[in-house]
Amino acid sequence: MTEQAGAIEAAMRIGWAGRLARYLRSIAAIVWKDVVAEFRSRELLGGMLVFALLVILIFNFALELDIRTRESVATGVLWVTFAFAGTLGLNRSMAMEKDRGSLDGLLLAPVDRSAIYFGKALGNLLFMLIVEAIVIPTFSVLYNLNLLKAGLLLVVLLGSVGYIAVGTLLSSMAVQARTRDVLLPILLFPVAVPVLLASVKASNGFLIGLEMVEIWPWLNLLIAYDVIFIAVAFMVFDFIVEE
Amino acid sequence: MIEVRQLVKAFGPKVVLRGLNFNVGEGEFVALLGPNGAGKTTFLRILATLSRPKMGKVVLGGWQLPSQAGAVRRILGVVSHQPLLYGDLSAEENLRFYARMYGLEDGEARIAEVLRLVGLHRRRRDLVREFSRGMQQRLAIGRAILHRPKVLLFDEPHTGLDQEAAGMLDGLLREVAAEGRTVVMTSHDLLRAARLAGRVDILSKGVIAASVPGGDVDPVELSELYRKVTHD
Amino acid sequence: MEPTPRLLKILNGFTGLLFIAALYMVLFYAPREAMMGDVQRVFYFHVAAGWVGALAFLVTAVAGIAYLARGGHRWDQIALASVEIGVVFTFINIVSGSIWARPIWNTWWTWDPRLVTATIMELVYIAYLMLRQGIEDPGRQARFGAVYGIVGFISVPLTFLSIRIFRTIHPVVVGSSDPTAEGAFDMTPKMQAAFFFSLFTFTFVYITLLWHRLRLQRLVEYVEARKSQALTG
Helix, strand or coil: CHHHHHHHHHHHHCHHHHHHHHHHHHHHHHHHHHHHHHHHHCHHHHHHHHHHHHHHHHHHHHHCCCHHHHHHHHHHHHHHHHHHHHHHHHHHHHHHHHHHCHHHHHHHCCCCHHHHHHHHHHHHHHHHHHHHHHHHHHHHHHHCCCCCCHHHHHHHHHHHHHHHHHHHHHHHHHCCCCCHHHHHHHHHHHHHHHHHHHHHHHHHHHHCCCCHHHHHHHHHHHHHHHHHHHHHHHHHHHHHHCC | CEEEEEEEEEECCEEEEEEEEEEECCCCEEEEECCCCCCHHHHHHHHCCCCCCCEEEEEECCEEECCCHHHHHHCEEEECCCCCCCCCCEHHHHHHHHHHHCCCCCHHHHHHHHHHHCCCHHHCCCEHHHCCHHHHHHHHHHHHHCCCCCEEEEECCCCCCCHHHHHHHHHHHHHHHHCCCEEEEEECCHHHHHHHCCEEEEEECCEEEEEEECCCCCHHHHHHHHHHHHHC | CCCCCHHHHHHHHHHHHHHHHHHHHHHHHCCCECCCEHHHHHHHHHHHHHHHHHHHHHHHHHHHHHHHHHCCHHHHHHHHHHHHHHHHHHHHHHHHHHHHHHHHHCCCCCCCHHHHHHHHHHHHHHHHHHHHHCCCCHHHHHHHHHHHHHHHHHHHHHHHHHHHHHHHHCCCCCCCCCCCCCCCCCCCHHHHHHHHHHHHHHHHHHHHHHHHHHHHHHHHHHHHHHHHHHHHC
16 A cells, blocks of 8 residues: 555656656657557568569550650659558558557557657657668669659658658558558548658659759748658547547 | 436337436445346446436535536446457556556556556566456456546446466456455356445346345355346 | 537528628629630639638647547548548639649649649549448447548648649659649739639638538438447437
């Protein structure tokens, strides 16, 4: 009895710094958990990678590009690939929690709900970045274009952040519907148009070496999108998981 | 410890709990019985802070739900009929994850202690997806008591267990309850639950329809009472 | 179930009259546009429909915020009713835009920022309805609808912006060489009158339809509740 009372009192005395530390630690715990689980089963990454490479191959045959046009469509093809592979990962990641009921386990923890959102989102982002890290060099080789430019990689990061931020939020809703697999792309793609368009154009700008003044509007849009939707997700996630 | 007054819960037009009253004192072990669809799981989910009451007063350990849900979660341990475990992680890693989520200071020591208590210390490095259902339930209980909660909620923990595993679970439940914790357990198995508990409540048609002492009960009397209360 | 309230009956009549008057203004009162001819008259209702689509979406988003902040089933009913009206009017907007484009630019589709944004907005609306349909629990349906309504609504201006930047930096290949490509034309006072009157009329059409749809929803829920009572009682 006294042990319990002491523990609770200690918790209350911790104050905001302690609470923040615990908040961050729970986010890290969720990411670590997803990484370890994925490392053991390799379902997510394997699926996303194979899918991405297939999409690139199909585009190659479907578009039959000559050397000149290749450059102009390269980033478009790249981002379509990322978008599709991304939805695969998003769906799987949330479905894992829902089907095992382990979402309840997360909800029982005495930590703010948004930690669950950030934990899952960071995990999803990590997986998407890993897939992109493999796809981009592969793409460069297959299409004989140098995509490994700093600016382009920055855009890939910013674009992925925005896409995953919204995607994680929407997948946590889609996973609870009967039509879950087909519903996520339907929900996500119309809302992700700004981030996808801006990513394609900004990457393209860096690829063909446009002046920064032409790329800035896209970068600004990307950053604005990321900030706005991370903020919205943070405010709104509670309502999705509560009952 | 647990005080529920006039609890109402509905899903759209369907009312599941109709002004439920329920009280559990500290250290009591209450078995909550009732037919399917009576609202046992719904009620337990509300107590577990996973669901919000529509109307009524719910107080756990002095904290009010739903406004002080965060504080309630700290003193609550829940075992559902789904194990809430990650199959691709080992037993140890599962507990480590929850230890981090609950912000435990003495994580590693506590994990080892709990693994020994539930008899899984030797299998701690094995992946949970290789465990039998009985072992998973034991680990789930370990997960639930990791943060030394005052209140334990069990939702039909014997589901899917054979006789031997169920017997082992009973032993574990008695041990865990003996540490002065308050326990509420729902079950389909009338006799088993009644024997474990100090008190038996029967939930029917959205309210507690009957309440009798548990322990050494007469099986015939109990099933008679159950049948009478749930079929009116 | 409550009979049609007096105010609604009056509103029905008033809106009906407004609509007839608007038709007159658009078809007869407004002059024939010099360059585009009579097909330009599509423009008045095209923009008015687009206006209702946007208004409906705004109402849905606000109702969603209100629902999440304060609860209250009313707000959710308004959100749902508004989306349904918005879907229809945005569709009218898109199709009329297409009809207008065809004789003028000889194409059924122009990649004009407003038209593309309207199409994407329509897709968001439809996704909203599909989301709600896929969820069984009514409380969850309402909450998810509110969340997606807010997310969708915020994304639409960003979408518009992104397509605008696209158009100013890369003038479109298909269609006219005019970068704004929605066929700018100057409006004479008579045309302005027809234009604003159309907006005014359509706003009333929206309000009337919304009210009717809300009544319908209440009736549906009343029936559901009675059914549920009868089955369990």
